[in-house]
Amino acid sequence: MSKPGQHVLITLRKMIASGELPAGERLAEIPTAEALGVSRTPVRIAFRTLEQEGLLSKAGARGYVVRAVSADEIAGAVEIRGVLEGLAARQAAERGLSSATRAALQECLDQGDALFAKGYVTEEDLEVYHDLNLRFHQLLLAASGNPAIAETLARHAALPFASVSALAVNLNDLAREYRRFNFAHMQHHTVVDALVHGQGARAESIMREHANVTLRYREMLSDTGSDVTILRK
Structure with a gap:
């Protein structure tokens, strides 16, 4: 475009x-x-x-x-994503990571560490995080070895904010956004640890909880005074 x-x-x-x-x-x-x-x-x-x-x-x-986008509609869409990505994480852990996938996931973690190390984020930093976050989730789906998961997620991507590639950020409160996305990045670390150690149930639980970070969209959408930007590719 x-x-x-x-x-x-x-x-x-x-x-x-x-x-x-x-x-x-x-x-x-x-x-x-x-x-x-x-x-x-x-x-x-x-x-x-x-x-x-x-x-x-x-x-x-x-x-x-x-369209009217209700809080329940967003929550339901995000929950579906959490279930599917949790399944992908469990299957990836049980299947085992290839050396190439493990290296690519580690690269995402290293890039995120560098991004958040300074203790704050700018709008440009969040655009960088958007791209590496998308890459991380794509790697996870591929590592599951189950193409049906990615296909199902693609069909649900039309639901408002259901896609991992849609990130809503409040530019009026970047300090809070730093905490939110840094926490999400720490979840990336924990799920990779679970994948590396073949802990399928733990990996699934982490990814289901990870999707809940997105639920802050509900309060963003109800706060019309917020300078909300949607980052999506």
């Missing part, structure tokens, strides 16, 4: 998450493009992407409407 397209997509996600674009709000290409100062093409692409993510619904030939 082009840089203007990414800008439009990120802006609209943020407006939906913060409530600036409330549930039921109708969106059309031309007024949205004029408001954002872009052509209609990136807006059209963004609308389609947001529809796939479960944040917009089709309304008429060219229009869309902002």
Whole structure:
């Protein structure tokens, strides 16, 4: 996606998450493009992407409407992800890690350690964490040797915030975000330890709990004063 397209997509996600674009709000290409100062093409692409993510619904030939995203809907979607990733972790531990996968997971841990070592995070740091977090979870799924898990997760990715690639961050409270994501990174350490030692039940439990870090989306979505940004690729 082009840089203007990414800008439009990120802006609209943020407006939906913060409530600036409330549930039921109708969106059309031309007024949205004029408001954002872009052509209609990136807006059209963004609308389609947001529809796939479960944040917009089709309304008429060219229009869309902002979907109502309830706290229960988010919690249910995240719980499904936790169950599936927990299964992947258990199967990966029971199957055993290849030397290449173990090295790749360790690289993610080392990069995260370096990121959080200074005791604070910037918006740019969280974008870096987004990428390494996505890489970590992809490695875990692949290590399970069960492609059905990744396929099922892909089908559920259209549920709001169900995908691990969607991270909501509050830019008005980066100190708290440091604590939240540093804790999530420490969970990465513990699950790798469980994988290395073949502890399937422990690895599954950690990953199910790990998904709960995402549940803070509920309070973010209810706090319209928060400067919430959704990082998603």
